[in-house]
Amino acid sequence: MASAAFTEKEIRFLVEKNADGILVLDAEGIVLFANPASEQIFGRAPESLIGSPIGVPLVSGDTSEIVIHKPGGKHVDAEIRVVDTYWDNRPARLASIRDISRRKAQEEQLRHSSKMEAIGRLTAGIAHDFNNLLTVVLGNLEHAQRQTDDERLAVALDNAAHGARLAAVLTERLLAFARKKPLEPKLVSPNSIVAGMSELLQRTLGDTINIRTVLAEDLHRVEVDQTELEAAILNLIVNARDAMPSGGEVIVETANIELDHAYAARETEIAPGPYVMISVTDSGVGMSPEILRQVFEPFFTTKEGGRGTGLGLSQVYGFVKQSGGHVKLYSEPGHGTIVKIYLPKAMGDPFSQEPSIEQTEPLSTGHETILIVEDDPDVRAYAASGLRGLGYKVFEAGEASSALEIIENEPTIQLLFTDLGLPGGMDGKALAACAQSMREGLKVLITTAYAGSALVHEGRLDPGVDLLSKPFTLGSLGRRLREILDRRSSRKAGSARVLVAEDEVLLRMFIADSLADHGYELEQAGSCAEAMAKFRALSGDLAAAIIDLGLPDRPGDELVAELRAVSPDLPIIVTTGLSQADVAARYVRDRRLRVLGKPFSPQALVDALRGLVV
Amino acid sequence: MSGFLLRLYIAGRSAISQRAEQNLFQLQRLIEPDCKVEIIDVVTRPELAEQAGILATPTLSYEHPERPRRVIGDLSDTKRVLEFLGFRAQEKDGRAIEPKEKNA
Numbered sequence: 001m002a003s004a005a006f007t008e009k010e011i012r013f014l015v016e017k018n019a020d021g022i023l024v025l026d027a028e029g030i031v032l033f034a035n036p037a038s039e040q041i042f043g044r045a046p047e048s049l050i051g052s053p054i055g056v057p058l059v060s061g062d063t064s065e066i067v068i069h070k071p072g073g074k075h076v077d078a079e080i081r082v083v084d085t086y087w088d089n090r091p092a093r094l095a096s097i098r099d100i101s102r103r104k105a106q107e108e109q110l111r112h113s114s115k116m117e118a119i120g121r122l123t124a125g126i127a128h129d130f131n132n133l134l135t136v137v138l139g140n141l142e143h144a145q146r147q148t149d150d151e152r153l154a155v156a157l158d159n160a161a162h163g164a165r166l167a168a169v170l171t172e173r174l175l176a177f178a179r180k181k182p183l184e185p186k187l188v189s190p191n192s193i194v195a196g197m198s199e200l201l202q203r204t205l206g207d208t209i210n211i212r213t214v215l216a217e218d219l220h221r222v223e224v225d226q227t228e229l230e231a232a233i234l235n236l237i238v239n240a241r242d243a244m245p246s247g248g249e250v251i252v253e254t255a256n257i258e259l260d261h262a263y264a265a266r267e268t269e270i271a272p273g274p275y276v277m278i279s280v281t282d283s284g285v286g287m288s289p290e291i292l293r294q295v296f297e298p299f300f301t302t303k304e305g306g307r308g309t310g311l312g313l314s315q316v317y318g319f320v321k322q323s324g325g326h327v328k329l330y331s332e333p334g335h336g337t338i339v340k341i342y343l344p345k346a347m348g349d350p351f352s353q354e355p356s357i358e359q360t361e362p363l364s365t366g367h368e369t370i371l372i373v374e375d376d377p378d379v380r381a382y383a384a385s386g387l388r389g390l391g392y393k394v395f396e397a398g399e400a401s402s403a404l405e406i407i408e409n410e411p412t413i414q415l416l417f418t419d420l421g422l423p424g425g426m427d428g429k430a431l432a433a434c435a436q437s438m439r440e441g442l443k444v445l446i447t448t449a450y451a452g453s454a455l456v457h458e459g460r461l462d463p464g465v466d467l468l469s470k471p472f473t474l475g476s477l478g479r480r481l482r483e484i485l486d487r488r489s490s491r492k493a494g495s496a497r498v499l500v501a502e503d504e505v506l507l508r509m510f511i512a513d514s515l516a517d518h519g520y521e522l523e524q525a526g527s528c529a530e531a532m533a534k535f536r537a538l539s540g541d542l543a544a545a546i547i548d549l550g551l552p553d554r555p556g557d558e559l560v561a562e563l564r565a566v567s568p569d570l571p572i573i574v575t576t577g578l579s580q581a582d583v584a585a586r587y588v589r590d591r592r593l594r595v596l597g598k599p600f601s602p603q604a605l606v607d608a609l610r611g612l613v614v
Numbered sequence: 615m616s617g618f619l620l621r622l623y624i625a626g627r628s629a630i631s632q633r634a635e636q637n638l639f640q641l642q643r644l645i646e647p648d649c650k651v652e653i654i655d656v657v658t659r660p661e662l663a664e665q666a667g668i669l670a671t672p673t674l675s676y677e678h679p680e681r682p683r684r685v686i687g688d689l690s691d692t693k694r695v696l697e698f699l700g701f702r703a704q705e706k707d708g709r710a711i712e713p714k715e716k717n718a
Binding site for chain 2: 042044049054058064067069073075078
């Protein structure tokens with residue numbers, strides 16, 4: 001026999017050091033033997049374990065799951081494996097027991113997050129389509145309101161519009177849960193937000209509930225949407241209030257927390273790193289584990305009589321997740337609830353200083369062709385290489401006559417960037433006038449170190465000529481160029497032609513109606529392909545494009561990218577029922593683009609177009 | 615031997631608990647003559663589990679005056695559970711299930 005090779009000491013060693021619990025049970029299920037690991041799993045000393053009637057493990061198949069109850073009420077999920085054997089010449093069962101609570105908890109977490117994901121998708125989908133329809137409803141109601149003189153009808157229309165607006169608020173909340181609400185992240189200090197809300201919070205809680213704030217010193221700042229963070233805190237306060245009908249205390253606390261790898265592994269949905277924790281603790285009725293599992297689901301509420309919308313914690317969940325954070329709820333019936341929000345510490349905020357806006361602003365880029373005329377070779381080289389770096393195509397000249405030659409031969413040049421003082425008898429101002437007479441619409445930016453002398457003495461600058469004083473940085477040059485190049489479309493006379501790519505026919509008609517009232521001429525397309533065809537046919541004659549992100553053949557953002565590639569400064573309005581924050585973030589550098597969330601009013605659309613100078 | 619009691623201890627509404635409950639009702643249908651069943655959730659009634667010395671769940675306890683017996687697990691192996699508890703199982707038409715026979 002193989003066991004003959006082992007001494008008793010060796011066998012004892014193997015049994016005692018085994019990580020799995022080993023139990024030997026007699027035919028009636030009484031414990032005959034327990035190794036140290038099983039003592040640990042059961043949380044009992046050997047003398048209390050041996051002799052106790054745990055029961056006969058009847059397991060079909062390889063393993064079975066059981067729950068082990070430790071003294072004091074703690075539970076351990078375990079896997080049990082059983083072999084029939086003999087012990088002291090009597091039939092017995094050898095059971096090995098493994099603690100799987102950690103694995104189970106992770107599985108549960110995964111199951112829960114995929115459920116929330118599924119609910120989120122469903123919610124977002126409904127809210128998105130609903131927003132489309134609400135845009136049509138609200139828009140047409142506004143039209144009707146404007147056109148009626150009938151007072152009774154006006155009242156009916158007002159009521160209808162009011163209802164539609166409430167529906168829009170509802171879809172907004174659903175989008176907040178589904179993490180698809182457009183957010184405006186800003187660098188904020190959670191402490192000052194909590195402090196700024198203290199009066200509102202106390203008023204919300206009423207007289208019977210006391211609020212205490214424990215704010216950490218040197219708290220990191222976070223980059224989140226302030227309005228949504230305030231809404232989240234308020235939602236938690238409202239929940240705390242409703243959990244304490246007979247009064248109590250609410251503690252709002254902030255702290256810097258470093259979430260380590262172990263925590264991140266356990267929670268699965270969070271990256272390790274520095275976070276700011278904001279917690280709200282109440283001494284209220286608490287929640288059972290069953291309720292805890294469902295609290296974040298939209299429309300789930302335990303509040304009676306229509307007091308709760310079931311969307312409060314959904315907002316908290318959606319907002320925190322969308323902001324790259326994490327929310328954790330601890331509660332016990334009868335003992336109260338603590339909700340902890342973890343928001344990632346803002347990047348590049350080591351000392352919580354005021355941010356420098358100048359540093360973060362991206363350089364303005366472009367694709368146009370520019371002629372630089374400058375006699376100082378160093379300045380010329382600096383400007384030329386800088387502008388090439390920003391994406392421009394650059395031609396260079398040292399004085400006026402060669403500059404004019406280049407303009408004559410290069411029809412793609414859209415802007416002349418010239419020094420005022422040039423050698424050879426023709427200064428920058430004269431060069432500009434001459435160049436503009438050769439090429440109508442050519443834009444001019446003149447630079448000079450002694451601004452205010454020559455140019456101002458001769459009165460105002462000519463139309464189409466701008467001034468940039470020396471010394472200039474690449475940032476200021478880039479900004480000025482963009483400003484001037486983008487100004488083009490505003491000078492167009494007559495009705496501006498706008499391309500609309502939207503698959504929802506009703507919505508397209510609504511947009512057409514809204515814009516027709518303001519003198520825009522509309523080109524309609526129901527798909528990316530159609531929009532692209534119209535764009536090519538119209539090319540330069542287009543004043544703006546309105547693009548829905550959800551087009552049937554291809555995503556709308558692909559269309560945006562294609563239009564941008566051809567026409568870098570075409571004003572574009574992106575409409576979306578989802579308005580994903582990341583989409584908005586992707587377009588944040590595009591100064592010629594606005595994102596408009598649905599439902600939008602005719603006025604909002606016109607304002608957006610005008611904002612882009614169309 | 616009428617009026618005997620099978621007591622099932624479970625912990626909360628977990629999948630294992632529910633499986634054990636279903637199997638308990640299956641056992642109850644098979645046992646002849648009728649038996650009573652009782653389900654105790656140790657999460658809501660920890661004192662009862664403590665009294666009975668329940669170390670793990672699901673535990674099925676057959677409260678027999680002379681020979682009390684306990685089974686741990688989800689009770690899915692119905693035949694062996696019945697065998698161990700010492701019951702003769704009946705199909706609905708009254709035919710006895712022989713312990714060796716494979717039951718479809």
